[in-house]
Amino acid sequence: MRSFTYSRAADVAGAVQEIAGNKEATFIAGGTNLLDLMKIDVLHPRHLIDITRLALSSVEETAAGGLRLGALVTNADTAYHEQVEKRYPVLSHAILAGATAQLRNKATDGGNLLQRTRCYYFYDKSTPCNKREPGTGCSAIHGFNRIHAILGESEHCIATHPSDMAVALAALEATVLVSGPDGERKIAMADFHRLPGNTPHLDTNLGEAEIITAIELPAKGFAEHYAYVKVRDRASYAFALVSVAACMEIVDGTIKEARVALGGVAHKPWRVPEAEALLTGQKATAENFRKVAEAYIAGATGYGHNTFKIELAKRAIVRALQQATEREDKA
Structure with a gap:
């Protein structure tokens, strides 16, 4: 060091x-x-x-009926917070699926969003990496790319974002509050992280001198029908090969709203609202879930070692939606 x-x-x-x-x-x-x-x-x-030491460690109600998580609230305190567990259980489950208890006790919510990729080549300074050194190339494309992206990637980078928390926040349509030299502003979770394009070294749309101050959760938390499915190589302390946050509102057996966010497959949490809309007004059946899964993964590209993720992601989406459908009965 x-x-x-x-x-x-x-x-x-x-x-x-x-x-x-x-x-x-x-x-x-x-x-x-x-x-x-x-x-x-x-x-x-x-x-x-x-x-x-900044005053960013509280969880507060918002005027709109949601929750504001201070950027310095730890992942553990967020996951076990009474209101998060009750109103936003998909977020609690996603956080608890990540890292270890020791790391969750230390890691902050703001820092979780800013963590860097776990690409092998990003960590290995002996290899070219556009994310680490722009313009040097992407070693993963023709290298060992089992954990890498199948969606939203570019010729400059096929790394994935590692956060579990961010996947749940994307499904909940959270908002990130930031402060900088020009004052405060809000960034929709969908716009917070970037796809690699030709600037893979830029992970987020934060300004150079901006700081995350809070994360705002909307009033709607999908507390009845939700699931977080994380497929990984071992049961703990492993990053997702594919993860799925699924949230649904179901009334009299009919889906009124559905949201799905994927992790482990792209440079950012991956959502396809057009695919989610296929479930609106439909019955919660495996056949309908498979249609959504196909639409979600349309255009996916495998790079050899990670090609298996295409089928894995489809199956994980179906599983998550099935679990979300059954969740209320299991509670």
């Missing part, structure tokens, strides 16, 4: 001002991903700004 300087921010405005004046600085909170990348010299900020 290279040497660095350190300071502690007293408030959000001060944190923004400090990072805006130092392009080699970065924020640190839980540090569960940042410190790993610093140790292997993939990231080497010259200055760390500690934001753990």
Whole structure:
């Protein structure tokens, strides 16, 4: 690890001002991903700004009837929060499917959204990687790409975003609140992360000197019919090969609304509203779920080692929708 300087921010405005004046600085909170990348010299900020003392650690009701999660609330505190478990259980289940209890106790909600890909080549400095060093190439395309993207990828990058929490937030249509030199703004979860295009080193649409202050959950949490399915190589402490957050509103056996978000398949949580709309007004049957799965994965591309993900994703979507249908009876 290279040497660095350190300071502690007293408030959000001060944190923004400090990072805006130092392009080699970065924020640190839980540090569960940042410190790993610093140790292997993939990231080497010259200055760390500690934001753990900022007043961003509360969970509050919003005027619109939802919940506001402070950016520094830990993943564990979010997953086990009474209102999250009761009103947004798909989020609680997604968080608990990720990492380990020790990491969830340390990692923050804001930091979870900003974690970097777990692509082998991004972590290996001896190989070319456009995400790590723009313009050097993507080693995964012709390399060992079993964990890599099948949707939304580009010739410059086929990495995936690793967050479980982000997948559930995408299905819930959450909003990310940020603060920067130009004031505060809101970013829809669907627009927060970027597809790689020709700029895979840019993971999000955050401005250079912006900080996440909160995540807002809408009033509708799909507490009756939901599921989070995570398919991985082992039962714990493994990133998703494919994950699915499924949420439905079902009235008298008819689907009034359905949302599906995929993880492990793209550079960001993957949603296809046009495919979800195929379920509106339909019965919750396996046949209808298979139609949605086909529409969701249309256009997917396999790169050899990861081609199996195309069929796996379809089956995971069907399984998640079936579990969401049955959830109320199992409760």
